[in-house]
Amino acid sequence: MAAHDANLSLGRRMKAPAATRTRHLRKWGLPVETLVLGLTLALWIVMALTTSTFLTANNVVNILRQVSIDSIIAFGVLFPILIRGIDLSVGSVVALSGVVCASLLTAGVPIPLAIGLTLLLGVAIGSLNAFSVYRLGIPAFIITLAGLQAFRGGAFLVSDGTSVFGLPKALSTFARAEWLGIPSLFWSMLIIGLVLHFILSRTRTGRYMLAMGSNHESARRAGINIKRIVFFAYIISSVTACIAGMLLMSRMSIGSPTAGVAYELNAIAAAVVGGASLFGGRGSVLGTFIGALLFATIANAANLLGIDSFWQMVATGVLIAAVVYVDNLHKRRQSGVK
Amino acid sequence: MSLLEVRDLKKRFGAVEVLCGVDLTLEAGEVLAVVGDNGAGKSTLIKHISGVYRRDGGDISLGGEAVSFDSPKEARRAGIETVYQDLALADELSVGANIFLGREPTRRWLGLLPVIDRGRIQQETQRLIDSIESHIPDGATTVAGLSGGQRQAVAIARALYWDAKVVILDEPTAALAVMERENVIKLSRMLAAKGVGVIYIGHNLVEILEVADRIAVMYRGRIVHVTRSEETTQEELIKYMTGYSERRESAA
């Protein structure tokens, strides 16, 4: 953050020849989303040309399934990031919501009620995070790290340490269903993505999140209800994590307390690679989807090419670092001539 | 009746008396410059007007009515806009989004959901940009890509658009290049021409003499001299700013 501010003041001091140079640079300074989209497309093309298994209906459907749940979690995590916060608890919330929903179902609670209660749990967790951040002033990083521990513990306690088995048929078949040749999971992701995209790009609430993340003081002075925005962002994050948890439960046909370990990191990585700034104020649902798609493609490609799983992890890590570096370079260039 | 009247304004921070009875009037349609040495109390004075601080004593009236603001938001609602030294723009948002921040016009999407009326914001912003002639390429660019002067123009445009009665500019040119200063001076005059009362705080006397209708000099928490700008010189202003008049009084 210090570096960020330093950039700003630096920018102010060297303003003179700004206007022309800014315009010139913007021409070739491509936004990171475009870069990542290009990378993903390139990977798809290379895989399609070099393997006979990649561009098959079956494999594409597999990728769509694989990317869906990851994307949903990443969409949610994007919102706290937009307001310059973070939510590290989503992976554990995925597990907790899965075992809670599965336990309710196996205890005979009707499906709609079990889903509703699980979503309420998401609202409660999001509110708790937001309350801690907004009212108690605990840094989001700390409180959601605590959540990462506590909700995972909760998942173990609820499930007695083992997987919850015996879901109603309707639920365990849901994740396997396809409509118009597209997996139900992907439809779910599409609907959630569209709703969140709509909120972010078309409503005041979405715009205030961007404003708040970009310049908290400016948002406050503009009379924006900061409290409402903070609650909104964290509730979106937890509720989407609960939806993802239930979808994962449906896909695995068990509620597993070990589900979703480290998913928060994948989700954050997808958002960041998709153009979100960890300093807030910037990011999009579409970009996040592209980020998640890139990671899912890499995982799938590594499997199809038989690349060692560990190399795949290394490659993913290098990729995150590279994309963020390029993005920073781009931004520094921009603010340096501002 | 003046647009804004400050009477006997007092403020102390702990043991330090920062404002010791400030009197000031501002007329609609004028630029009133407030000058003074560092620490004279200029920023403290305007923060009382814009609702950041609560006064210890004295009165402020706006349009003849006594006012007392609990927050910048209240002051803003009453028509007092402040362009802060740090400008307070959201870098990642567009020029239009910044001008309309917190007051976006909405329309009903499919006759149901309220969504931001982006078309209208775009239109109005473009109109505004054209009217202030600030060389901002277009309303959809993000503020992050703008120069200091352009950012200042956006902040002032925001005040202009929302029909402020009083606009306070705290050292608006402090970080700007010479060319861009001219533009801010032009914008300030434009505000005044629209009937807005402008309070302009600055250190550069050449600039002050150019922009202001009247000049108030502050020295150690008091206004020690008020003059029309055509009736004074840099030398005279500096005398008052450095406490020349006080020394003469105490010598007498």
Place this chain on the structure above:
Amino acid sequence: MPRHTPCSPRFAPLALGVALAGLSASPLASAQESDITIPVVIKATTASYWQAVFDGAHQAADRLGIQIEELGPANETEVARQIAIMENLISRQPSAIVLAPVSNDAMAGPVESATDAGIPVVIIDSGVDTDRYASLIATDNFAAGQRAGHALAECMERTGGEPAGQVAYLRTNPNGESLVSRDNGFLDAIGEYPEIEVVDNRVANNDTAKAMNDTLDLLNRYPDLKGIFADNQLMGDGAGTAFAEQGAEDVCLVAFDSSELEVDFLRQGIIDSLVVQDPYMMGYTGVWFAYAASQGVALPTSVDTGVHVATTESVDEPDFTGLLDPKQRQLTPYLAPSATAAGDD
């Protein structure tokens, strides 16, 4: 939410361990019978396999009139967590420790430290790179892996007429001695079938969802794949779910251990064979031996608790009931499980 903010990842598993111990501790009456408490440190509190170990351990403790304390990291990959648990235990000086080491090399140090501190350590489930422990009660994982390899070959013979074609296997992690020997045993057995080719292996980090995705990709990459071996329970859950989703009837699937989901898949014929160990007996024997060691009894250095292969056909035979669902495990005469005869054929 806990009142004190947890700031290290160690928090939850510990709280969990303590909480579980609290839930399942015997009533106060038996605490007065004897104040001996034997800590049982397992690999992953989250898998039903380890719950069965605890069940067996409790059964033994009840018979002996002592207490046990349930400890362990949440996940098999948390090596540092298990080391920390051991360090804490050593400073508390219990009369003996039952330990299922998550890593054969990393846990050697803590085991030696405990032995040096005069605490007998009974190792269960997997070996460790030292011989300074009281006794090793484990599945011979190499032999178990061999059983899995042969089971897979048999299945391929049943479905394809001959034990031939491509196979692949899913690995939990390449770190635990038991899993490595299991995989090696599997490869050793497959080596006896010249027509079978092992084409790939995937490390799924003990994540069921990843195991599932990896299985889907394997099925896709090798359209002629004839068999997959999943080397632990979470891998089996994931692979089975992928098979169910993909409808891969002509591909054989052999998995390890027996979660409810795995048994369900076995019943449906999605999983063809489950290689089941006897975790209940491991826990039971572990506590019994630990108690004996604390009383100064000399113990055999190693005991093999054996494995059993359940197939879709044999799943409902009474001998397998207790092995597939340890909750229904009936204690049979000491170290002579009744299923041995049926399972060993």
